[in-house]
Amino acid sequence: DVKVTQSSRYLVKRTGEKVFLECVQDMDHENMFWYRQDPGLGLRLIYFSYDVKMKEKGDIPEGYSVSREKKERFSLILESASTNQTSMYLCASSPHNTGELFFGEGSRLTVL
Amino acid sequence: TQLLEQSPQFLSIQEGENLTVYCNSSSVFSSLQWYRQEPGEGPVLLVTVVTGGEVKKLKRLTFQFGDARKDSSLHITAAQTGDTGLYLCAGRQTGANNLFFGTGTRLTVIP
Numbered sequence: 001d002v003k004v005t006q007s008s009r010y011l012v013k014r015t016g017e018k019v020f021l022e023c024v025q026d027m028d029h030e031n032m033f034w035y036r037q038d039p040g041l042g043l044r045l046i047y048f049s050y051d052v053k054m055k056e057k058g059d060i061p062e063g064y065s066v067s068r069e070k071k072e073r074f075s076l077i078l079e080s081a082s083t084n085q086t087s088m089y090l091c092a093s094s095p096h097n098t099g100e101l102f103f104g105e106g107s108r109l110t111v112l
Numbered sequence: 113t114q115l116l117e118q119s120p121q122f123l124s125i126q127e128g129e130n131l132t133v134y135c136n137s138s139s140v141f142s143s144l145q146w147y148r149q150e151p152g153e154g155p156v157l158l159v160t161v162v163t164g165g166e167v168k169k170l171k172r173l174t175f176q177f178g179d180a181r182k183d184s185s186l187h188i189t190a191a192q193t194g195d196t197g198l199y200l201c202a203g204r205q206t207g208a209n210n211l212f213f214g215t216g217t218r219l220t221v222i223p
Contacts, residue, residue, distance in 0.1 A: 004154070031209060040121065040215060040216075041215065042116075042118075042200060042213040042214055042215045042216050043155075043200065043202075043213035044213075045210050045211075048209065048210055050209055056209070058210065090154055090155075092154070099145060099160050099211075100145070100157045100160070101147075101155070101157065101202075101211065103154025103155050103156070104154050105152065105154050106153075106154055
């Protein structure tokens with residue numbers, strides 16, 4: 001059964017803390033994505049990667065960074081969390097040049 | 113700038129009723145997808161449409177891509193409680209690696 005696995009379903013952090021969100025896919029997909037989901041705003045793309053060690057900024061990259069050292073793993077890093085980064089974070093992967101995104105279950109982050 | 117606007121944002125209907133959800137844009141897309149997201153889960157792909165005017169059916173769900181490839185609709189016939197969820201449209205522009213997601217329609221089907 002193919003899968004995208006996000007390391008934490010729920011996290012609570014304090015303002016200024018460093019946050020790591022991990023995502024692993026077992027489908028050998030080239031492309032991986034990080035989105036945040038907020039009510040009324042849909043899904044907004046933070047960063048994506050189309051190959052190991054490659055990354056591209058999405059629509060809202062400010063305050064975030066990413067790492068892709070291995071094909072199956074894509075990490076989202078919040079260097080210094082702020083309250084406006086409280087959100088649901090969704091990781092997805094897709095095969096090269098095809099449309100379908102396969103999503104993880106999401107990580108709900110609360111920054112106090 | 114929101115490329116894809118969905119309407120309505122919320123929809124609550126009785127089981128057995130029909131409904132239509134709209135996804136509109138001023139931009140042209142090479143393909144458009146519809147996803148459904150259930151509480152506590154990530155979105156799951158329902159369909160991809162690629163040709164202007166294309167109609168695809170998935171059991172009681174009918175998807176249409178506008179002739180100009182700027183808009184799409186999802187029609188559900190005889191809604192069931194299992195149809196409850198967040199419906200998201202997503203468009204891909206020519207040459208782009210990423211999808212632009214719509215604002216979402218949250219559907220509740222009441223038994």
